[in-house]
Structures are given as structure tokens and as C-alpha cells.
Amino acid sequence: MARKRRGIPIHGWLNIDKDAGLSSAQVVGRVKRITDAAKVGHAGTLDPFATGVLPIALGEATKTVGYIFDETKEYRFTARWGEARNTDDIEGEIEATSEVRPTRGNIDAILPAFTGTIRQRPPAYSAIKIRGERAYKRARAGEQLDMPERDVHIESLKLVDMLDDDHAVFEVICGKGTYIRSLARDMALKLGTVAHLTALRRTRVGPFSEKDAISLDKLAELWQCPAEFEDLLPLTTALDDIPALAATEEQACRLRHGNDVAVPNQADGIVCAMDGNIPIGIAKIEAGRLYPVRIFNI
Structure with a gap:
């Protein structure tokens, strides 16, 4: 039953x-x-x-x-210069300090190096899986992790405020997989100091x-x-960038049952098939035929 x-x-x-x-x-x-x-x-x-x-x-x-x-994401974050923490944020334990405090000119000068496609090493305290287990679990158990670097895309990065000698506020627009904690950590190293995040706010996701x-x-x-x-x-809402394709009543019925349908004169690609105002599902056009990918049970 x-x-x-x-x-x-x-x-x-x-x-x-x-x-x-x-x-x-x-x-x-x-x-x-x-x-x-x-x-x-x-x-x-x-x-x-x-x-x-x-x-x-x-x-x-x-x-x-x-x-x-x-989708592209936007964040506002505050970096605290002079203290490195094992989690790269305010919740971790201090593991290094520095007396160096960057000036506005210093910061502005290094921002171009962190714009575009860059290499980034994710934090050890992250949800990335290492040999089948979340990295943060291994890190909490005291394991020293060598996190693999990967490419991430930074569309824009700007300094918006310097609260005092120790704190600077930034805004960033970035692509998937970007760790803001790693970004602050790496910016600090480029500036000859260390840092962690004291505040992080996501202001937009697509x-x-x-x-x-x-x-x-x-x-x-x-x-x-x-x-x-x-x-x-x-x-x-999540499919705003995907074209909608109107289906006939017969096509809608076939798609909902997992069958492909003919769609002559349609360009190949991913679409959202629609039955009037009701979404049928995500489908893929290949060589004049529409194949269901994910059907919505509504």
C-alpha cells in the first residue's frame, strides 16, 4: 500500500x-x-x-x-583586515593576525585582479564533497584539507565603504560556485595581510x-x-530566461505522458512547454521534435 x-x-x-x-x-x-x-x-x-x-x-x-x-548572484560583504579565521568568517577561530591595513588606494588597485574569470580555492569549511564526505565535516574533525582550485566568474567587484581601518564593505556580482569568504581571504593576501568576513548579505539571485x-x-x-x-x-519564475512554447491540446496530452511531439520550424534548444497559461514542463527541441525533460504534475 x-x-x-x-x-x-x-x-x-x-x-x-x-x-x-x-x-x-x-x-x-x-x-x-x-x-x-x-x-x-x-x-x-x-x-x-x-x-x-x-x-x-x-x-x-x-x-x-x-x-x-x-543564475548570477549579488552580495554585499564586510571584510575585517588583520585576522584570519579557520572558517574565513566571524564564526571561526583566529589562526593568524597581521598589522597591515590596506588603504583605499591599495584596495582599488587590486580589484581588477579579482574581476573576470579567476582561480579560486573554496574554504575548507564548505559543503563541497571530498572523497564522498562534506569538507566541513572533515575540517571539524581536524583533517587538513587541500581544497582543489576551480574557475569562477566575477562580473563586477567594487569597494563601497571603509568603515574604519579594520573594516571595508564591498559589493560583488558573480557566477555560480563563487565563495565570497574565499574572495575576501584572497584579496587580503594580495594586499599583504589577512582577513575574514564579519558580514555577508545576498541581495539578488537571478x-x-x-x-x-x-x-x-x-x-x-x-x-x-x-x-x-x-x-x-x-x-x-526560475525559467524566465527559457523561451515558452505553446502546445496544442493533443501535444500537451502526449508530453504529459512522456511522449515526444513534432514541432516543425522550431530552433533546437530548451523550452518551457505551455498549455495555455499552465506550464506542462521543461522540454528539449531536437531536429524538429520536442522531447519532455521534466514534466510538472499540476
Whole structure:
């Protein structure tokens, strides 16, 4: 006998403004309890000490999470010069210090070296898997990790404020896989000092912006009347950059059953197949035929 799924079917996205002190998984748990949604997931992990935009997918929107991972992200962060910590953020233990404090001119001079495609070594305290286990678990157990470098893309990086000799505030626009903790660490080394993050806020993830984000407390308050809730975004929000393709009634039926259909005169590529205003699923056009990739059960 099949197990009955707990929760109610809710399909769409929530733009949550995460508080400091919560893990991304804890936010997912809170959203699940507030909404009683049957399925909830997040797009793009935020460190517990970080705040800001955490897109939360409900129901069939979880099938589109992968498209958010590829989106450009924006952050505002504060680097604290003169102290290196083992986690590269304020939650870690001090492991090195320096008396060197960079000037505004020093900082401006090194920013071009951290713009474009750069090589970056992720923090040891990260969720990257090393030999099948999360790096942070190995690091907490005292293992010395040699984290592999990888290419990341920095679209822009600018100094926006110098709070005092010890603290500088930056804004960055970057691609997937970029670690802001590593960025601050490497900038400091280039400046002849050491650093860690004292504040990190994500201000945008693709179509999700901080100006439209809501707190968990606000969600709990507004969700008291779900029928009147206006902050649930469409399932297709994560697919804004993917062309929509209108399907006929017959094509929609075939696609929902996992069958391909003919689409002559259509260019090859990924599309979102639509049955009127209802998304059928993500599909791929190849040589005049449309093949279902992920079908939405709505």
C-alpha cells in the first residue's frame, strides 16, 4: 500500500529574506511548517551567519531549482583586515593576525585582479564533497584539507565603504560556485595581510531581489490567509530566461505522458512547454521534435 504524502500540494516560489543564525535547511523546515507544503527545497545555500535572499521552491517548482543555480548572484560583504579565521568568517577561530591595513588606494588597485574569470580555492569549511564526505565535516574533525582550485566568474567587484581601518564593505556580482569568504581571504593576501568576513548579505539571485524578499516571521503572519497571500511566485519564475512554447491540446496530452511531439520550424534548444497559461514542463527541441525533460504534475 502506497504511503500517503503528508502536506498539501503548493506549487511556486517564495523569496525569503534569511536571518543570521539559521541554516538554509532550517529555513526550509520553517517554511514547510508554516505552509504545510508537501515538498519544499531551496536554491543556493547561504551560510548560517549570512543574511538575504534565499529562494524557496514549493511543490513542482523544485524541478526548476537547477536553473537558479546557474543564475548570477549579488552580495554585499564586510571584510575585517588583520585576522584570519579557520572558517574565513566571524564564526571561526583566529589562526593568524597581521598589522597591515590596506588603504583605499591599495584596495582599488587590486580589484581588477579579482574581476573576470579567476582561480579560486573554496574554504575548507564548505559543503563541497571530498572523497564522498562534506569538507566541513572533515575540517571539524581536524583533517587538513587541500581544497582543489576551480574557475569562477566575477562580473563586477567594487569597494563601497571603509568603515574604519579594520573594516571595508564591498559589493560583488558573480557566477555560480563563487565563495565570497574565499574572495575576501584572497584579496587580503594580495594586499599583504589577512582577513575574514564579519558580514555577508545576498541581495539578488537571478530574478529574486532583496527588495521583494520577505522574512519568515512575515510569511507566518501573511500565511494565516493563504487564499489572500500575494507573495507566492509562479512555478515558472526560475525559467524566465527559457523561451515558452505553446502546445496544442493533443501535444500537451502526449508530453504529459512522456511522449515526444513534432514541432516543425522550431530552433533546437530548451523550452518551457505551455498549455495555455499552465506550464506542462521543461522540454528539449531536437531536429524538429520536442522531447519532455521534466514534466510538472499540476
